[in-house]
Amino acid sequence: MPQDQASSSIESVLHEDRHFPPPAGFAAQAHVGSMEQYEALHQRSLNDPEGFWAEEAERHHWFKPWEKVVEWDAPDAKWFVGGTTNLCYNAVDKQVADGFGSQTAIIWEAEPIDADGTPQVLHLTYSDLMRETAKFANVLKGQGVKKGDVVTIYMGMVPELAIAVLACARIGAPHSVIFGGFSAQAIKDRVEDGRSNIIITCDGSWRRGSVVPLKDNVDEACKQTDLVDTVIVVKRCENDTAWTEGRDAWYHDLMATATDDCPCEELDSEDLAFILYTSGSTGKPKGIMHTTGGYMVWTAMTSRLTFDLQPDEDDVYWCTADIGWITGHSYILYGILPNRVPTIMYEGGPNYPGADRFWDMVARHKVTKFYTAPTAIRAFMKWGDEHPRKHDLSSLKVLGTVGEPINPEAWMWYHKVIGHENCPIVDTWWQTETGGHMLTPLPGATTTTPGSCCRPMIGVDAAVVNSDGEPVGTNEGGILVIRKPWPGMLRGIYGDRDRYIDTYWSRFQDKGYYVPADGARVDDNGNFWIMGRIDDVIVVAGHNIGTMEVESAIVSHEATAEAAVVGYPHDVKGNALAAFIILKGDLPTPGSEEDLALKKNIRDHCGKELGPICKPDQVRFTEALPKTRSGKIMRRLLRDIAAGNEITQDVTTLEDKSIVEKLQASG
C-alpha cells in the first residue's frame, strides 16, 4: 500500500491476553528486577541522557575521556565527542588487563562430527584472543592495511572470523563482513561500493555436511573487479582451490611469522568501526555505517540488560546467528565480550547431523542464555518435540528471538518445549541500522505477552505516530518512530548521504524522528506490537490490516506450520489478501475434497480469530516460502504471484529457484 495510508488507524484485531511475569527467583538477582526499576531507569535515560550515558561509558576503557556526551544536529549524531577508545581493547585486552585472561572468551564448535562421535570444540581465552588478534593485526599491517582502509571479510563461522573482525578493530580498519551464503556478485558489489582491496576468506565452509566453496566465489568476484590485490585464505575444508600468485596468501603462513606485539590503535569515538550491507526491499544494498564509541557502549549495555549477563555466575551465552549479520556483530562479539561471559560460535547448520543439534549443544555447553530467530523456532516446531525432549535443557534461563515478528503459536512452543515455562522470552525488535535492541522485554522486569516486543530499551524514545508525526491512540496502528538519538544509531549509508536522509529521515525531517519503516501499535498495557513493514499493512475494503496478525492467526490453526500473507489488487475491495501456507503434514492433492475443505477451514478460522474482513481470498498450500538469504520472506514476489503478474523481482538469491514455478502452480 502507499506509505501514507499507514497513518490512518490500523484495525487491531489480534486478541492476546496471555501474560507471563518474570519468575520470582530470576527477578530477585537480575540487573533490572522490577517494572518500577525499569521505568525509573528509562525516565532517567531520557531526562538526563548526558549523565546516564556518561555512567554507561565509564564501564569501558577510554584512552582519552570525551568532552561532550552527545552532539545532535538531526540527522547527525556524535557520541562521546573528543574521546578516544578501541572496540577490540574493550572486548579483549581489558579483560586480560583486569586479570581475567585465562577465562573463556569464545567457545567454538565445529559442524562435522569426528570419528569418536563428538565435534571438535575449542575454548579461546581472552589471552588467546588478544595474542591472535594482535598477530593478525600485524599480518594486515604487513599487507599494507592502514587505519581507515576497508577490509572485506567473507568467511564461514570459524574462530579466524572472530579474530579477523577484532584485528580490524584493533588497527582501526573498518571491516565489511559479507555473509558466507552470498554469491560472487554480492562480493563484487560490496567490494566496489566500499572501495576495498583486501579480502579475508576460507577455502570452504561446512554447511550440513557439504562444503561451500568460498574461495571460488571470491575468485569469481575478483574476475569482475580489479580492485582486490590481496586475498588471505584460511584453510578449513581442504577443498581444492585455484591460486593466484602474488595476490593469494594462506592465513597460516602469514601468521607463522607474525609477532604478537600490536597495541590497540587509539581511535576517535566517531571513527568508522564497520560497514554492514543490508538489502532492504528495493534498490542496491545499503552500506550501513557504525562508529566506535557509541556502538561499543550501546551493544555492551543492551547485551547486559536484555540477556541479564552475569559474568561470575557461570553464564554461557549462545546466539545462533552468523557473524555476517548485525545480530552476530553486536550479539556474538562486540556486545558480549566486554561483559565477560563466554560466547558460543557454532559453525554449521541447526539440523546436522540430526534435528536435535542445537539442543544437544545447549545441554553439552550448559547454555544459560539462548538467542535465535522465529524462522528457526518454527522449523524446530515442525521437526517435532522429540528432538528437544531428548536433551537436558535445564541450564537455560533466558530465551531470545529476533529478526521478524514471532507469532504467538511459536512463542508458546518456545516457552513450553524449550523454556519449560521457566525462562523469560525476550522478543527483541531492532535493525541493522539501530546497532542493537530498541524494543524488548527485560527478563527480570517485564511481564511478557506472546507476539509483543514489549517496551523501549533504556535510552530509547519510541512512539507510534500518524502521518503528521502525532502520537496515535492506544491500540491504533501507525508509524513507529524513534524521537531521540541513541549511541548505537547508524551514522549514514556509506557513500550515499542523500539516500541516508531520504530513507530514514525525510518523512519527519522537521521533527528529527528516525523512521525504521515498521508499522506498530501500543496496547493498553503499554506494550508495542510490530505489525510488519509499513508497506505490509494492507487496506482491504477500507480497513487497514497488518499482514503479521493474519499470519499469526493462520499459524494458530492446528494444521499449519508457517504462513506468509500479502495483498494484491482486487476490483471490488481495492486489495485482497493472499495466504501462502506451509502445512505441518503432507500437501493434499490440489483440488481434492480434502484440499478444499482444509482451505475453507483455515479461512473460517481467520474469520473467527480476526473478523470476516481478514479471511484471505486466496489460500495456497506450498512446501516452502521464497526467502532471502537472511530468512526474510520475499513479499514482492508473493504479491506478483498472487496477482498473476510477471515476476519483477530479482530471484537470483533464492536458494531453490523451482519454488517460483511451484508457487505459481499452487493457485
Ligand code: WT7
Ligand atoms: C527488520 C530489520 C535486527 C537484526 C536482524 C534483522 C524486522 C527484526 C523483529 C522483531 C518484529 C522484527 C523489522 C525490522 N524485525 N526484529 N523482534 N519483531 N519484526 O535485521 O535485516 O536489519 O531487519 O526486521 O521489520 O525493521 P535487519
